[in-house]
Amino acid sequence: MPKFHQYDYLFAFSLIGAFIDAYGIGANDVANSFATSVSSKSLTFRQAMFAAAICEFLGAVLVGARVASTIKNGIISLSVFDGDSAVLLLGFTCAIIGSCTWLTFATRHAMPVSTTHTTVGSVIGIGIAAKGFGAVKWGWNGVGQIFASWGIAPCIAGGFAAIVYLITKYAVLKSRNPVKVGLCTAPIYFFIVASVLTTSIIVKGSPSLNLDELPAGTTAGAILGTGAIVALLSILFWLPYVHAKVVKGDYTLKWYHFFMGPMLWKREAPADALTADGAVPDYRVEAFADHDPSSTSPAAAARNQNTIGAEDIETAGSKDEKDAASSEEGGNRSEHPSRLAKVEAELAGEAPKKEGKRIAGRPDPPNYRTFSGSWLEPWNLYTVFRYNALPWAWYSVSAGLRTDIHAMQADGSEKEKAKLRQMHAIAEQYDNKVEHLFSFMQVMTACTASFAHGANDVSNAIGPLAVVYAVWSTTEFPGSKEPVPIWILAFGGAGIVIGLGTYGWKLMSVLGNRLTMHSPSRGFSMEFGASITVVLASYLGIPVSTTQSITGATVAVGLCNGDWRAMNWRMLGWIFFSWVLTLPFAATISGCLFAIVLNAPRWAA
Template sequence: MAWTEFTYLFVIALFCAGLDAFMIGANDVANSWATSVSSRSLTLKQALLGAAILEFLGAVLVGARVAGTIRNNIIDIRVFNQDAGVILLAFTCVTVGASTWLTIATFNGMPVSTTHTVIGAIIGVGIAVGGGGAVRWGWNGVAQIIASWFIAPGVAGGLAAIVFLLCKFCILRRKNPKKLAVLASPIFFFVVPCVLTTSIIVKGSPSLNLDELPPNQTAAAILGTGAVCCALSVLFYLPWLYVQVIRKDYTVRWWHFFYGPLLWRRQPPADAEEKMAVPDYYLGHHNDKDVFNPTPAQDPEAMHRANSDDNVSGEGKEITVDQLTEQHPATLAAVEEQYSSATHDRYGRPLPPKYRHYEGSAIEPWNAVIVLRYNALPWLIHSLTAGVRTDIHKAQATQGASEKEILRLRRVHAHAEHFDNEAEHAFSFLQVLTACTASFAHGANDVANAIAPLTVVYSVWSSAEFPSSREPVPIWILVYGGAMISIGLGIYGWRMMAVLGNRLTLHSPSRGFSMEFGASITVVLASYLALPVSTTQSITGATLAVSLCEGTWRSTNWKGFAWVFMSWVYTLPCAGLISGLLMAIVLNAPGWGTDVGIRP
């Protein structure tokens, strides 16, 4: 029977858990897919659709059917003294604290670990209830989380660097890289599925208990999956890739993949050598070398110097629009034409619709149709779909940056080596496969960050009893969490992607594949060795290591990585302060009939 006196706490927890899942999609999931979009292996719409489906299916089909009352045993459950009302309030505060911090972090473009967010919120509640002694500060508690800030990036970075250097020196820098990339694809399609299958077994299937399989069955499942994928790649993927990359047949479409061996007989068009059969993965970066000696139009500081009469007598002069027109008439005309038909602003965001003006107040009856039909409805549609229509590559290059910062970022990209475009194409599908598997595992495993506190609140509210250490998760909560993750990614995931990917270093399919594959191997190794890792921190460490494989520290945006690390450090104390202060205020607030303790 429901504990009706505290229905309002359940409603608050339900709303905040939904907001938490929404921000997990916008922050954590967007962080995972930023590499695939940044390398142009997927368009933003393809990534959003794939992530939404896989996250939802992972959460609902194989998501955790049981939620821990105290996540990772970070605090001692005995501090609640078997008081159902106090633990109901505590986990309501956990959902409020976690969702509030995730909202603040996502709004400010801070990629944070959602696991550490909910743990930080639980720490805050534990201190509010039982003081500092209620928290396990040792290696089995908080110390392990702090260590993960260095363990996860370090391990993932080392593995990603090994993968990328093997690809770089064994394939990409060889005499005929595209041919080698095609021939090596079956090997990749054996190794990669083996690692991804292991990742699913040890991390991404809580409800199926696959991690409890005997070693011989686990090995058979892993090697069998790799062998099947390798065989299928030889039959279907290899001829399709060969026709695209070697024969440069630009008429091949994705459905020709199912033609399999028949594609070996397919002849390319007569003008195949004149057209590009694969996407240009370095689009927008071909002229990056120009930033070392920028023209006045590229560098605001150079423009000022060029306008200063040989830099002697013209100090303080500012160039005018008329002067710019005289100096660069063709360029200015092109810019004006571009802006007159523009659909996006300079930051890559879709332009809002043109709203209608009306006379008088918006609440007047004769203005109701204009406000609702021509203003409110277009605004709602624009707000819900703008995230899908954002130009992520433009946003990564310009989002919130000054002209000087934009030029600095281009100089970072200029230090990255450009490999053969057709050879890069061979890694594109592998990167998509890695991202999809990681997303499915993430939906199955990390949806618990949003729904575990809600499950505890629902259990106490519906039974008015103190919860057990492991609570069953109703299917409707899994559906709710999975749906909100998908919606959050589609509506606001662009915000996180704009500050990652190419914002940290230049991305391409070979680099993105190495980053994601290195992070996946890290998850597998950490699960077997009981090391604390976060997928967010793993992909960040892998990105940093691959950028350093260029052979120079100048290919890395160190300010961007410093911002990411600062986000990790802030997560535990900020989430803990929000939930802890709220818990302390509500728990210790005076009520009707409170003894004020006044003595003569």
């Protein structure tokens, strides 16, 4: 039973804020991680949502941190609260509110931010509000490492991702027989990928199991053994299954045929298998192309200098503006010379009502019913609830899973579309059959990273809540570590899943193919490079963000196209700007709230 009953309202605020925090982690951090898999078409948006939901929730509940650090990353000391548990309860409640406020704002405005740094920024704010700037550790062992990680994480991840992609590009993709080489080298890839991902689980994704405390010999045996088993399974089951698809062209294969394993070597393909075009998905990014069947491939067009130049872009932009201006000056304006006249015409039924702007790729919203008078009138309440409120609620919950991410990424003004076409024309697109081989490894990498993320980063949402719960239920001042009840882990995991499914499309729509062209081989290299970085940084004790790692990996792989114009530098500037704003804004919100409440006037006793 709780002992701090007078502060029940603070615990309630913390619960709400922690759920919004977890929701934001799912909609921002997890969506950012899976944008690569969706953009490369290795996973559909719905498949990514279900895979991430399962992996994130299981990671949080099964192996999530059973003990949370009271002060995230040791940025401030518990001594700033002078041993007053009530003040600490208030401080962490304000930190939760500050974190969820900034994360919600950032997600709403499609700003990919680090959720870890958001939590750290909120803690910095309450530290400054309590004891001034001297309460914060600004050196290398504190905030200095966070500033350094803005450059360290992207550079390390970019280096590893570039190495992986360049090896893949010249050893497999550009070889004389890429499909044959890809099939032969796939078990080696599976061994390396499984070994690195196992290491990632050990050092980052299993805080409750203490696997990182195992002896070095046991750890090495587990890593190499797991890699060897996965490689063997790939030879027994994956290789015959994929061979039947990409070599035999057997379009009748279903997912459950995978478990037939070696028997698939003798399975006869349909007579028209080699001429039919349905065994392997089409991974080419067509949404950004001109869709002219007589045109050459995008890569060839780039080499022939047929890409759109700056003058064409400006012409397209000015043409778009002129068309809009002429439309505004056209019949509608002469018919209704003022905005008031337009409104009067609509009310009189003489002109159609203006429809809201439709977002490309998003499902059409429900047709809400109109009514006369106030919605509070009894005869209108049923209409509002039955035909407006319920359809709106269902649309809000389900529309995310029905969103076409590629259509959203390709949407924009004519000027934006022209720039995206130019950027994608520079990147060479390879054979679908060989790209199909890397889609499996990309999915495996994304799911494992998601599991580790759910196990480790769920603490960003529920760590402060665990401290609030401990103080509220015992009235005792906490130690440096606090136990995390299983219900809090499930609470945070559920918030992550809901946020990803309902609002994850927002971040995915501005990332992926809007940064640079994605494909399974590129996406696999990006995610694998980010995973290697997380493993290396964990061993070295460097705090890196998965958001920053995947961004650096994306930039490096994009530059491997051999032209700096293959990247959307304006979008990258927006992402870096989001990182810079995170610490000060989260700190300002939580610090100001804490200072105002703590120093507010009170009634005399």
